[in-house]
Amino acid sequence: MSTIEDVARLAGLSRTTVSRVINNHPYVSIEKKQLVISAMNQLGYVPNSAARSLRNQKTGMLAVLIPRITNPFFSQLIESMEIEASDKGYQLIVCQTRYSKKKELTYLNLLKTKQVDGVIMASIQNDWELIEGYLQYGPIILCNEEDENATVPVIHVNQEYGGYIAAKHLVDQGHQRIAFSCRSLQSKVAKKREVGFLKALKEADLTFDENFAFRDAASIQDGKEVFHRIREMKDKPSAIFSSGDEVAAGIISEARRYGWRIPEDLAVIGFDNQAIAELMQPTISTVHQPIQQMASIALATLVDRLHSKKFHLRQDHILTVELVIRESTVSQNNVQLVEGDLQAQG
Structure with a gap:
């Protein structure tokens, strides 16, 4: 055959x-x-997924849970996962939770009712103790999101280090009044990034002003609103670390609309290294995440667990992040000089 x-x-x-x-x-x-x-x-080769599914008593379907499909990070993650899943003979179902605990449990029921063979969670809203009960029905993998109590494979980057190198870059540029924005501290990813951010400030003997904390920003529109909150301040920050490129893009576009110079009046650094970071004017400094590698490891690990039947087994894959310096934190003439200094240090 x-x-x-x-x-x-x-x-x-x-x-x-x-x-x-x-x-x-x-x-x-x-x-x-x-x-x-x-x-x-x-x-004479004829693919017969229906017969294969019946023979193995499997659906050939995998579910990936994400909070927002409009977020370019998750869109890219899904695309990479779909290609990997297809290559391994599986179809991918995308489940958008909108940060809802109820929706998350509804989608996990797909595993319970045997509508999917396994689940990849790119975000977590419920406590792990509640999620863990679903492991009796099939494998669950955490990808991007992490939980210290999880008893399953976890594929993620060192979020704390990502927040640290972003803030340290701003400190190295001479900034002392640095703001921070994230979607919500309900997100474990955001918490880790803020921990790294504060660590860099502490090392530089800088005190974080809580007035510079914007913990409710997730979109380009949110970024525009963050800028207006900064613009209205009497004592303004000179730089901001946004834990997402979308928000960073919103800040920059609105700042330029009001005649602010980036980075002279406000330096901005994002996170993820989405395509928008290179398309903006000025281009956005950011922290790069290896999304394709993350997706590949997640799919391979999930399929391995399907075969081994070892659903309760912790396994950490911690991937590296990299600082990408562009014009939103360093003037165009100095970008190459700073990159050269970083390579020399490495």
């Missing part, structure tokens, strides 16, 4: 490309599709 590897070999393409053709992935050229179809016809 022919396999997908046989089709890939005959077509002269990768197994990933063949998988994408079989699963109707939109980003495959017509030429490659024709090569795959021709090879399948020659070999």
Whole structure:
């Protein structure tokens, strides 16, 4: 019996490309599709996911829980996961929780009712003790989000270090009055980033002014509102660390609309290294997260747990973050000089 590897070999393409053709992935050229179809016809290869599902008593479906699909970070994470899932013979269901505890539990019930084989949680709203009960129905993986009580694989970056290097960069540029924004301290990710942020300030003997804390910002519009709150202050910060590039973009766009110079009047650094960070004028300094690597490890780990049946087993994959210096914190003429200094230090 022919396999997908046989089709890939005959077509002269990768197994990933063949998988994408079989699963109707939109980003495959017509030429490659024709090569795959021709090879399948020659070999008599017919994918039969329904028969395979019945034989293994599996749905072939995986669910990923995210808070907001409009957030470019989660959109990119989902895209990377979908490609990985397709390559492994699975389909991905995207479940948007909107930060709702009730919705999160509703989607976890997909595992309980055998509508999906496994779940990836990119955010957590409920306490782990409540989530853990669902492990009797199948594997759960944490990706991006982390919980110290979790008894499952956790794929994440060192969020605290990310907040630290962002704040230290601003300190190194001579800033002493530095603001901080995040979505909500209900988010464990935001908490970790603020811990790192405060650590950098403490090392520099700087005291954080609580008036500079904006803990309710998640979107571009929120960023615009943060700017107006700063603009109305008598004693303004000279820089701000936003734990998201969307908010940073909103701050910068509104600041420029009011004639503020970035970074001279207000330096801004974000987090995630989303595409918008390079498209803005000025470009946005940020902290890069390895999203594709995160997605790849998450899918591989979930599939491994499906096969091993070891659902209750902690395993940490901590990925590195990197500081990306652009024009929103360093004037255009000095960006290369600062990057050179960082490379020399490394």
